[in-house]
Amino acid sequence: MATSTSRTAMPTQRSNSSRLLDKGFVWVTGAFAIGVGLVLLAIAYRVGTDSLPAIQRFGLGFLATTRWSVNDEVFGALTQIYGTLVTSFIALLIAVPIGIGVALFLSEDYLPPRIKQPIVFLIELLAAIPSVVYGLWGIFVLIPLLRPFGIWLNANFGWIPIFSTAPAGPGIYAAGIILSIMILPIIAAISRDALVAVPTEIRQAAYGLGATRWETIFQIILPAAFSGIVGGIMLALGRAMGETMAVTMVIGNSNSIDLSILSQGSTVSSLLANQFAEAGGLQVSSLMYAALILFGLTLVVNVLAELIVRRFSLKL
């Protein structure tokens, strides 16, 4: 009798409302998840449509002309695109070798984990400091520090076009150096992950054949971790191109192209930061066009990075 009551008391089917609730929950979360994916498309769409007037007016000439005149409503962003590319390139030039060096230092067995762990944490902290704080530090500490060095470069190597102007304080070189500090943790952290993921058997095999530590690193470990490191560098490049505040504060914001890295310049992001708040009419549309270009550039770099990192993590 006990069994028969329990059989009738326990319904084996859920009530309609409970099933509806369950289904509804899955649907609602699904809507949010698809919403997350759509944000990226919404950014592209909205920035794209808002820049249409400028695209129709200037076309691709926007990318190849340097004149940015609010009064005449003539806009071209070559100076800024050039500035973005040059500052990012300087940043990579400095941060890649040092970042990989740091990654090797932290992935090899030089230090016991108890000392290594805090250093990993400190370098991660470097990435967490707000950009505007780097900018403040750049204005009051880095630029005065770099200036004598810039003057010396100009005095002794002024015949090289990239050192051909006397530094006025802020400039492209200061922006590049501050960017290198900001992207270093990204390169170091991702490269370290890639190096640590190389199986120990490979390393032991190399040691067993009589290779020294650095023969093993150069011929075995680095090639094995190559795609991960490249992915990290690409991510860092994307970050450097989009970085705004620190660059705006130390680059000088002049609107002219000069080959000299000691001269002042501007980047796409610093242009947006300086002009957006007071802009109107075709200027807003031109700024949106510039934002669209920056979006496109970083999108290409980030998608490539993502694909490289993904392929690499599947392999191991």
Next chain:
Amino acid sequence: MASSELATAPNMKRSPTSPRTLFSSVMTVVTFACAALALIPLVAVLSYVLINGASSLRLDVFTQLPPAPGLKGGGFGNALVGTLLTVGIASVLSIPFGVMAAIFLAEFYRDTKLAETINFLTNVLSGVPSIVIGAFAYALVVLSTGTFSAVAGGFALAVLMLPTIVRTATEALESVPGDFRQAAIGLGATRFQTTLRIVLPAALPAIITGVILAIARAAGETAPILFTASTSRYWVRSIWEPTATMSRLVFDFATAPYERQQELAWAGSLVLVTLVLATSILSRWIVRKR
């Protein structure tokens, strides 16, 4: 014979002056130098912010309005409130959105083509420059409401926080053991009940860690705030008007020629850096406790 060959075998130790070992030693020194070089800016930035910031950080800077150009005294009370407000709006918008999306990705559609696509888009979204997100928020909110506002700033920061929250929450949910779900379903729980009463509570500490890190990052962001929340010299009265924030104040005062404003920029930086430091340590502590 074998043994005599062993006896005459060359020394098993490497000569420290052979080119191979010499190269190895030099490279080791180079990596140590790289590590030292990487830590120099960190130490330099932190010490300058600490020294310059602490000297002008008195209690009344938290309660007073910014000084007019050239005047002494004043503080950044309104900017502190503004940062709390914009980051609060951003949290209200992005946390439920991100956690719901993560539940779908980790619990219901894990390892499907759709989840993979959304994860991919999320990662790409996290790489979109914050200034471009600012331009997006400007077009969407500022242009349609006709004014800079805390809501516009909060919206921009929400877009910025979203990928971090989705990613950390998805990872947190995925790391909850499958046994939990099987036990709950075996007891007759629906997916709704399993997720809300079993999986979510188990993943909560890790989700909170991700949320804290996202909030700290958003509080320090300036680029998306510049032309969305804009700035103001007065106390916040409404979420629909221009609002001062800490990061914007640091930017404005760092580039201002007045000594007192520069002092406040350093003090403001110290507040922002302390926030980031504290949250980083806190989140590590939570992770370790688990």
